[in-house]
Amino acid sequence: GLYAWQYGRIEARMKLPHGQGIWPAFWMLGENINRKAWPGCGEIDIMEFIGREPDQIYATVHAPGYSGGGGVGSSLTVPAESLKDDFHVYAIEWEENEIRWYFDDEQYFQVTAEDVPDEWIFDHPFFILLNLAVGGRWPGYPDETTVFPQFLYVDYVRVYRPQQDGRTEKCGTKHGSARQP
Numbered sequence: 001g002l003y004a005w006q007y008g009r010i011e012a013r014m015k016l017p018h019g020q021g022i023w024p025a026f027w028m029l030g031e032n033i034n035r036k037a038w039p040g041c042g043e044i045d046i047m048e049f050i051g052r053e054p055d056q057i058y059a060t061v062h063a064p065g066y067s068g069g070g071g072v073g074s075s076l077t078v079p080a081e082s083l084k085d086d087f088h089v090y091a092i093e094w095e096e097n098e099i100r101w102y103f104d105d106e107q108y109f110q111v112t113a114e115d116v117p118d119e120w121i122f123d124h125p126f127f128i129l130l131n132l133a134v135g136g137r138w139p140g141y142p143d144e145t146t147v148f149p150q151f152l153y154v155d156y157v158r159v160y161r162p163q164q165d166g167r168t169e170k171c172g173t174k175h176g177s178a179r180q181p
Contacts, residue, residue, distance in 0.1 A: 004031040004125035009160040010046060011091035011102075012130065017150035018084040021142035022051030023133040024152045026090055028126040039067035042121045044099060047090035050139035051146070055080040057090070059101040059109045065118025072116050074101075074109040087155055095162070096123060130154060 012026050025048045030041030043062040050056075060073030082088070091102040099122065101109040113120035132152040135141040142148075 002127065003159075004127040005159055005161065006123070006125045007094050007096065008162050009091060009093045010128065010158075011089055011160075012046070012157045013087050013089045013155040014047075015085075015087045015153040015155075016049050016083045017051065017132060017152055018054055019051040019142070019146040019150065021135050021140055021146055022049075022150055023136060023139040024049050025129070025131055025133070027129050029129065030121070031125040031127055039063050040121070042124075042126065043067075043071075044092065044094070044122065044126060045071075045073065046092050046101070049083065052140060054083065057083070057103065059092075061099065061111055061116065061122065063116065063118065063121045066116055072111055076103055076108040078103065087153070094122070128157065128159075130157070 010028070014024075014026065016024050026046045027048070028044040028046065029038070030036065030043075033041040035041075039062045043060075045058065045060040045062070048058040048060065050058075055077050056075045057078065058073060058075045060071040062068070062071040066072050078088075088104050089102070091105075093100045093102070097113040097120065099111050100107050130152070132150065133139070134150075
């Protein structure tokens with residue numbers, strides 16, 4: 001009920017937490033979630049990171065017929081210490097029939113309507129979520145090596161909407177950080 005967007009560039013500059021069982025994410029859900037539920041509303045994972053893989057970030061879309069572990073996605077390998085020691089920009093550029101993922105302005109993945117095994121449902125407004133989860137089936141659970149507290153540092157979140165001439169216009173910037181005790 002706050003803000004939702006359809007198409008454009010969505011980005012955040014973040015420094016990620018790390019360690020076994022740590023699971024930060026920057027993602028989007030369809031604004032119609034109250035009518036369609038998940039995965040019918042669609043999910044766009046701009047960046048997911050699981051602490052036991054300190055050199056991997058993940059990009060995925062989920063919808064009916066390709067959700068959960070069957071989502072359509074990819075990963076990118078980066079220098080292991082870089083994600084926890086430095087800020088990086090995680091972004092998507094989203095168009096009518098295509099979504100492209102970027103790490104520090106370098107494209108590393110794209111998905112089109114032709115790439116998904118079922119219906120393309122990424123043609124309506126989505127809202128943004130940022131969270132830092134601890135534990136779960138995919139990342140596993142913290143163990144004796146996991147250090148607490150953990151912090152997901154967020155320098156900014158920016159949304160740019162597409163213009164008729166092909167350029168983008170900034171819609172807004174939010175600054176802040178999320179903390180997991």
